[in-house]
Structures are given as C-alpha cells and as structure tokens.
Amino acid sequence: MSARIDAFVVAVPGLEPLVLGEVQKLGVRPARPVRGGVECTVTWPQLWAINLRSRSATRVVVRVARFKADGFHSFQKGLAAIPWSEWLAPNAGVQVSVTSDKESKLYHTGAVEERAMETLARPLGEQVVLIRILHDIVTISLDASGAPLHHRGWRGPAGKAPLRESLGAALVTASEWDAKTPLVDPFCGSGTIAIEAALIARRMAPGRNRSFAFQQWPTFEDDAWARVLRGADGDVVEKCPPIIASDRDAGAIAATIENAARAGVGDNIETAVRAVSDLVLPPRAGWIVCNPPYGQRVGGDDIRNLYDRFGAVLREKAVGWNVAVLGSSDTPVARLHLPLRPALSTTNGGIEVVLHTGPVPPAP
Ligand SMILES: C[S@@+](CC[C@H](N)C(=O)[O-])C[C@H]1O[C@@H](n2cnc3c(N)ncnc32)[C@H](O)[C@@H]1O
Known part of the structure; x- marks a missing residue:
C-alpha cells in the first residue's frame, strides 16, 4: 500500500x-x-x-x-x-x-x-x-477511472444542452459561492448546477454511486477501499443552505426533480416552473449561478432580449447578490449592465465558454 x-x-x-x-x-x-x-x-x-x-x-x-x-x-x-x-x-x-x-x-x-x-x-x-x-x-x-468521472450515476433525463457534471461543479467552485448562503439557478435545465452545488454544500463524494476501473486491478484492496469510502462518508453533513432551481420549461423541472432525487439531494433543492422575468429570491442575499441559452434565438425570442430582461430583473431584485453567468463568445453579457469579470475560460461541448462573475451593485 x-x-x-x-x-x-x-x-x-x-x-x-x-x-x-x-x-x-x-x-x-x-x-x-x-x-x-x-x-x-x-x-x-x-x-x-x-x-x-x-x-x-x-x-x-x-x-x-x-x-x-x-x-x-x-x-x-x-x-x-x-x-x-x-x-x-x-x-x-x-x-x-x-x-x-x-x-x-x-x-x-x-x-x-x-x-x-x-x-x-x-x-x-x-x-x-x-x-x-x-x-x-x-x-x-x-x-484508472473507466467511465469518465462526470458520469456520477445520477443523470436520468438530460433536458436540452445539459452541462457536464464536472463543469457544473467547476462553475459553482469558480463562482466562489460560500456554501452557506442561498444559491439560485433560474435557467436550471436538468438541474446540473443546483445538484452539484448541493453535493458541494453537503460534502458528498460525487463518485459515491458508481464503480471505477481500478476496482478490477490486482492492487485493489477491499479493506483499504472501505476506509477511503468511510473517510468520504464521514465528511457528509446534513445542513444545506437554500438551493433554488427554476426554468420556464416544465419538462426541465421534472428532469431536475428526478435527477436531484437520484443524486440523494432531492430534499435540498427547491424547484419552480418559472420564467426568469418572474424571478423570486429568498430574503438573504447569496449567489445566482447559471448557464442561460447561448444561441442567437431562444424559443423564438432574441438572445439580446433575454439578456436585457435578465439584467433588468437582477438590477431590480438582486442588489447585494453575486452573479456567475456562463456564456459563449456570442453571448451578449454586456447587456446585463453589471460589473462582471471573467473568472473561468474553458469549453463546453466543443464551444469556448467563459464564466462571468461579479456583484449586483445598488442603483447609482
Ligand atoms: C443551456 S440550458 C441550461 C442547461 C442546464 N445548465 C443543465 O445542465 O441542464 C438553458 C435553459 O434555460 C431555459 N430558459 C430559456 N429561456 C428562459 C427564460 N426566459 N426563463 C427561464 N428559463 C429559460 C431553457 O428552458 C433551458 O432549460
């Protein structure tokens, strides 16, 4: 050993x-x-x-x-x-x-x-x-892994353009969410960001419900592995701040509910079928972490209209909150009219993407 x-x-x-x-x-x-x-x-x-x-x-x-x-x-x-x-x-x-x-x-x-x-x-x-x-x-x-590590074992319904679980977790980490105050994803799709956030807050090991290639190797030892699992399980906490996932699409919310239950965090995520223009936030300020559509057109709406509306809603309702928005080079993030800066650059499904983060300041 x-x-x-x-x-x-x-x-x-x-x-x-x-x-x-x-x-x-x-x-x-x-x-x-x-x-x-x-x-x-x-x-x-x-x-x-x-x-x-x-x-x-x-x-x-x-x-x-x-x-x-x-x-x-x-x-x-x-x-x-x-x-x-x-x-x-x-x-x-x-x-x-x-x-x-x-x-x-x-x-x-x-x-x-x-x-x-x-x-x-x-x-x-x-x-x-x-x-x-x-x-x-x-x-x-x-x-040593076998299936890629973003295959956590919880994904059932995928929804439209789901994020890889590893990227969802990376966005939450890069947003610098404190895991104590609320986290809201108003474009939650299949729920990846909210589920990974709940796993982070509850310190649950993402690979707890899957197997790995190394388990078939001659160097694998059941007792030593049981100790590694016990170490991970011993870190889990029950406490979790409010995590709210909403989307205007009812099918997306059904997928989020099912995925969250499979991941063991069904009780930690509040869901709602809701358009971003009707955003509801808890009283205590926290983080809004999301991956809105990047495309030019979103269900018939222009992406610029969506960002104009999202920005107005944030400036009206989310003063004092932190925002982290994932976008591609086509995403008009500037239309949010918020002091955001790039915190992470990577790729998602072959597209170059940037996570923009920053606070929502009070109106001047
Ligand atoms: C790129 S997907 C999010 C994928 C998600 N991160 C996941 O991992 O499954 C964007 C989501 O935004 C939703 N959406 C688009 N316009 C919206 C609006 N105006 N209000 C709320 N949700 C909206 C879509 O239904 C879609 O589920």
Whole structure:
C-alpha cells in the first residue's frame, strides 16, 4: 500500500487550477498543473480517493512505463517487458488507445494498436491501455477511472444542452459561492448546477454511486477501499443552505426533480416552473449561478432580449447578490449592465465558454 504511483488527473483545459486544488485538498504532494491536467505522485488510496472525490476532473490515468522505440521490434519488446500481472487481473480484457506525433517513427496509430494487442495477448475488454508516442518515446498508462468521472450515476433525463457534471461543479467552485448562503439557478435545465452545488454544500463524494476501473486491478484492496469510502462518508453533513432551481420549461423541472432525487439531494433543492422575468429570491442575499441559452434565438425570442430582461430583473431584485453567468463568445453579457469579470475560460461541448462573475451593485 505504500507504493508511490505517477498519476495524471485529466482535466478539460481551463479547469486545471480547480482540479489542482481538489487534488491538494486530498493531501497529494507533489502535484503540478500542466495543460490538460495535473501530474502528481500518489499512493493507491490517494488514487482511489481522487476518483471518488474530485468534482471537476475528467479521469485519472496512471503511468506504467516509458521507453524509447524507433520501430515495431523495440516497441513490442518494451511493451512485453512490463510486468502486466502486477497491473491487470489475469483474465482482464483490454483495449488500446494510441496517439502519436508525426515526428515519431511509429506514427501509424492503427498499426501500433494492432501490434500492441498482439503483444498484450489478451481478449478485447474494458481496461484501457493508453499508448502515447512523442519523438519516439513511448508512454504507457492505464485508465484508472473507466467511465469518465462526470458520469456520477445520477443523470436520468438530460433536458436540452445539459452541462457536464464536472463543469457544473467547476462553475459553482469558480463562482466562489460560500456554501452557506442561498444559491439560485433560474435557467436550471436538468438541474446540473443546483445538484452539484448541493453535493458541494453537503460534502458528498460525487463518485459515491458508481464503480471505477481500478476496482478490477490486482492492487485493489477491499479493506483499504472501505476506509477511503468511510473517510468520504464521514465528511457528509446534513445542513444545506437554500438551493433554488427554476426554468420556464416544465419538462426541465421534472428532469431536475428526478435527477436531484437520484443524486440523494432531492430534499435540498427547491424547484419552480418559472420564467426568469418572474424571478423570486429568498430574503438573504447569496449567489445566482447559471448557464442561460447561448444561441442567437431562444424559443423564438432574441438572445439580446433575454439578456436585457435578465439584467433588468437582477438590477431590480438582486442588489447585494453575486452573479456567475456562463456564456459563449456570442453571448451578449454586456447587456446585463453589471460589473462582471471573467473568472473561468474553458469549453463546453466543443464551444469556448467563459464564466462571468461579479456583484449586483445598488442603483447609482
Ligand atoms: C443551456 S440550458 C441550461 C442547461 C442546464 N445548465 C443543465 O445542465 O441542464 C438553458 C435553459 O434555460 C431555459 N430558459 C430559456 N429561456 C428562459 C427564460 N426566459 N426563463 C427561464 N428559463 C429559460 C431553457 O428552458 C433551458 O432549460
């Protein structure tokens, strides 16, 4: 159990600092952010805990070997020299995922994949062996997560353009919500932001209701895993500030209610079918965190009208609140007429997006 493993915690570009914070909070040292993730050295229980508890990461992979290969012979020799029985269960099936640069002799990824499967001599299966070749240096890693970490196990109905759960959590963290005062999402769709906020406030581990690839590895130990789970469960609190999710679409609210129940936070989220122009806020000021439509047209309305109306409602009803709005380059955030600044830049479904945050000041 005291082995130290080189791990890479994969993150969507832009979310690396948040993932670094999450990894450090679990006591992982050293940890270094690079583009696309965080490099770190971990014990096995730390690797499991990152999978269980990271809210913003995509997946975790572990480095198995690194060697030089300038042809298929040296590639297959290097791959065969890896003590696979220490990494994979005797009957585990594998699949390989190869990336290579044009500078390397082994640039034909299809041919590398074929030789790798031949050398590994295992049936096709779920354990993913990642092969990366850069300037003839081959890095072999194993995917410890399995399904991506945003698959928490709670999503049923998806609604229109749902956010990835890891991005929903990242927005709440980047909004700097204090998890003590109310959080409102008036464009809640399937409820991702509100559900991730409730999981954060109640300190519930996002991966508690799913399984991971590492559970099939020979290094997995039931007792040590039970301790990691107990540690996570011991942190859970019942107390949760008001979290309010509304949307003008009744189907979206039905999806939010079902998803919140599946995530175990059904009692922590208040829902309402309501257009943003009828926004209702609790008396105590808190945070409005949302992902309004980005498109040019929204159900027949012009997106500019929507932002004009949203801005007017905020300036009328939300003085003293903090606002965090996710938008794309097409989103007319300036029409809110609020002193917002970019707090996070990342991508959502291939679109570049920015979270704009700031206070709603009193009228001059
Ligand atoms: C991009 S989606 C939000 C997705 C959500 N974050 C999720 O993860 O599922 C935008 C939502 O805004 C809602 N919407 C559009 N115009 C609205 C309005 N004027 N008032 C309230 N909701 C509105 C839509 O019904 C849609 O569910």
